[in-house]
Amino acid sequence: MSHSTSSNVCFNPDCAESKSERPRNGWRLRTGEYVELCDRCCSAFEEGRYCDIFHINAFGWKCCESCGKRVHCGCIVSAHAFTLLDATGIECIACTRKNGMLVSNHAWSPSLFYHAPLHERFKDISIKNWNHLAGSGPVPWRQAASLFHSPSSQPELHPRMPYEVDRLNAGDRLSASSLEQRKVDDFSERFRNGSLKLGAQDVPENGKAGTNHEEQLSSSITLSHQSSSLRDDSSTPQFGVHLPCSSPKDTNGHIGASGIHLQATPPPPLAKQFHGNLHNGVDSTGETQSRNGRPRADGRGRSQLLSRYWPRFTDQELQQISGNTNAIITPLFEKMLSASDAGRIGRLVLPKKCAEAYFPPISQPEGLPLKVQDSKGKEWIFQFRFWPNNNSRMYVLEGVTPCIQNMQLQAGDIVTFSRLEPEGKLIMGFRKASTAAPADQDSETSKTGNGVPMLGDVSITKTIVEFADPSTWSKVDKSGYIAKEALGAKSSIPRKRKSSTLGSKSKRLQIENEDLIELKLTWEEAQGLLRPPLNHSPSVIVIEGFEFEEYEDAPVLGRPTIFATNDAGEKVQWVQCEDCSKWRRLPGNAVLPSKWTCSDNTDPERSCSAVQELTTDQLGNLLPPCNLATSKKMKAAKQEPDNIKALEGLDTLANLAILGEGGESPASSQATTKHPRHRPGCSCIVCIQPPSGKGPKHKQTCTCNVCQTVKRRFRTLMLRREKKQSQREAETTRKKQQESNLPLPEKSCDDDILPCNNTASSSSEQKKVVSDGSDDDPNKTKPSTSPFKGQIDLNIQPEREEELSPDSDSCSMMRLLQDATERYLKQRLSSSSCDKTAAGNQTTPGGGGEGTGEKASNSVTPDSHQEVDKDRSVPSSTKAPASALSTA
DNA sequence: CTGACGCATGGTG
DNA sequence: CCACCATGCGTCA
8 A cells, every 4th residue: 555654745645745754643554554644634634634624525424323423434544433333324433432332444344344333243243244244245134123132132143235245345345434425314314203213113003012021121222322333233224225217128238336326225114114113123913922922023133134035136136126216225135936935825935034024013813915016017915924833933925926927936036025215115026046947046046156146147027015004905815916907917927837846945055155154265275275386476366356376387286284383393294195094294395296195205214104103183183174074085085095185175176166156156065955964165066066957057158257267277287188198198108117016116306295306206196197097987987986086076975976977977067177187287297397388388278168178078088978078168067967966 | 626724844054 | 952934734615
């Protein structure tokens, strides 16, 4: 960052006196340094007048929600001077302190988006939650009711600032506080004047208010803050989206910041529209409580919405929903239609928390009729009701079938609920899972990978829902929908298929945002596997926010090791021998090939026959749990200890690359019902594929970052392989003879065991290349028997193995990648001296990943699979595993 | 007999 | 162990 330290120039570009004799420290830069200001500017800064003086015309001024004082929120200078409120707007630091909310803003930290009113919240927020914010998409806001819970009662918070988060994630690192200040005042006023007068709300339909003592109590406690920090929960729709006139038709070309105005919207709680107290935390359903034994608000307050219900609207969707109105859309939640939901029964099960948070409180199982209107002006009536279920409730919308059919929704499609401001109508949007695929697989997946919605794959319709005035809709036909213009309702589009379990499956398949943590870690782990080729320095590319080292020359896929410090304080690393599985100590700076054996160790006393230098206990202490697991796995696969780890690393890398491609990530790495052991980051053939396998998500022509990266790397590997093949063959013949006589021959590397130590290491590696040739044998691709058993990790799901028979198309991108990479690594190790020359060729891949890939794969695995593999570009091969899945 | 309704059950996290 | 929720299933019109 620009820092004026050395020049005595006042950091303030607007400073009249650019020179300062005695520069003084001003605010802290993002780098951690402090800017240096002239006396005058510094004084202004210290007195809190800096922005008043120099930023008076700048963007980002807001008024404190409490005292009305104007605060500049658009710069770092005043970052400390205000606190972002949970609902919207800001509070000056004085008011914050006065209110006991010692939360500071930090412009670059996630706290920008999460302003817990109390420290407990920070304390309770796990890092993973932050990752939701920082690394993924929208995070749901809290429900209103929870506002009135004591903070400590809501350890988990998912403050919802959807669009800020989205946009920020998209690189639009605006300060939330700088977002659309224009209407803040209006909303703030509304906020204060009406929406938040929760306690004064009318009582819902049953007229029983305040039966929830807990909430009422906390309500009274926090009331003074309801317009400020504690609004996090109640402000569900903290940020509406202001949609200036834009017809739905031009939305496609008119998305983005220019088309949608982010708006700090202290959205009127539903309670206001819905007779009052839905969100005021005053549970009006005492009757029901007694019936069902569980206070409604309890669930609301205590837990956040599951991530799968977080609305993940795209700008496009929002615009479509908004239509040509000036409506402000406030996303509430979304739900993937289950088979039951989309079934003929016409009952849409609502997530309980969502229902309780965003729908009107109902005390009777009969519930309330909801008026529904879609974008065409059709209106529907849904019956919002619940069933007692155990001691809880199951909320459903009844009579949705016509609407769903009208929208041609199926299981797996997503319905989204938003609120349309200022009318307060709820908007029920729809998102087709996919235009082509049976909707069950990837719609949510595509969005949950990293929270970046997939713009191209959505088709939105909208339905505006409002709660029918009971007086008007006294008793609506239960099955009934239709009200005024539901003409299309009965034009039920024939259901394209019977309901299936796919919807629910896919829901379960979807990644939870928490998993992104794991994902990120796995990214890091994957990256950690890569080491730059000797004499090559990587360039860094960023894919979906993650930095990757990109190598012109393919990186070395280094064998994972465990770093430790020995007694002497020296850094060492432990590596496991491929052959004997014993752990050996190596210098900390050693770069290991993906296959490392004791023979690579120059110390003859540490050959495979030597005793392991680590006791099991020591190893256990050394290994992180995951490595232990891997270690076990290694042993399990001991008979074929082929680079399993490296493969896993590559697997993971490719898998995560797919995942990281937010828009088109297949349903990879998601814990599945079928594969409960599979977790995000799981690289098995199952997890990296879309669940239903209907069509590749990444087409051959896909030019997404991931595909390009994968293709590029693949091409590199393949080209390199080709180039060296002849050489390898020659050497192979020669080395075969050697290896027959010299099991682990003349390895004479030093302890560093650098792959460049070539002739020697190549000889041993060459041996492996020979054996690798076996994977050209189609039979060897069978996971259960192949030496490459580890390349397709089914997480040891025996039943899966059959599906992964050589004929099952299970080999696809991953396999190709693995093969290619394995080969590359081996070749590289065997002939690293050629790397540089080969590197020059990688940029001449003769036409696209496909052609190259095909060519490469043909040469790599000239077996029957080639017919399958070559039809797919590297990143697009999803069909095969999908079929495996579908047979599951 | 069929479909709607409402509750029960069981899987999943 | 519990909450949630998808779905099964019994009952009834």
